[in-house]
Amino acid sequence: MDTKVLDKAIxxxxxxxxxxxxxxxxxxxxxxxxxxxxxLEDALQEEHGPYLxxxxxxxxxxxxxxxxxxxxxxYLAKSYTISAKxxxxxxxTEGIYVEVDSMPGKETKLVMVPNPLRILLxxxxxxxxxxxxx
Numbered sequence: 549m550d551t552k553v554l555d556k557a558i559x560x561x562x563x564x565x566x567x568x569x570x571x572x573x574x575x576x577x578x579x580x581x582x583x584x585x586x587x588l589e590d591a592l593q594e595e596h597g598p599y600l601x602x603x604x605x606x607x608x609x610x611x612x613x614x615x616x617x618x619x620x621x622x623y624l625a626k627s628y629t630i631s632a633k634x635x636x637x638x639x640x641t642e643g644i645y646v647e648v649d650s651m652p653g654k655e656t657k658l659v660m661v662p663n664p665l666r667i668l669l670x671x672x673x674x675x676x677x678x679x680x681x682x
Contacts, residue, residue: 549599551665551681557596558662561588561621562628562636569627589621596620600660607658607667607679612646623660623667636663640670 564585571578592600600620608615625642643657648669657670658678667679 549596554596554599555662555665555681557588557592558624558660558665559634559636561585561592561624562662563630564588565624565626566628566630593619593621603667603679608646611648611650611658611669611678613649615646618644620660623658625659625661628661634663636661638668638670638675640672640675643668643670 564581568578568581568585571581597620601617604617604620604623608617623644625638627638627642629637629639631637638659638661641657643659646656646658648654648656651671654671659668659670660666661668665681666677669676669678
């Protein structure tokens, strides 16, 4: 698996999601951007879905063994912050809820972030990297 190609594909989706989040439904560009986003998400699933599902299964097996693996695009943030150096980050509110066995009673979410490709565990108190591409 060429992880650089995968990372780039997720970066493109992150950029498109962020662009879409910044405009109103009434904007004439909205439908075109949304269609481009769906095409990128479909391509990611088709080209990298099995590899990403394997990664998610490994992460969930460690943190939340009772959780089912969702489609990989479900674990992408709705919006990313992108710095001038093309560094991607997300707020601690982003991600898919999971019940982490080692954190009973805590609100915990998992989210995938590109450049470098990694998975973050978000809680109200902090973000913790739980996986990073090798």
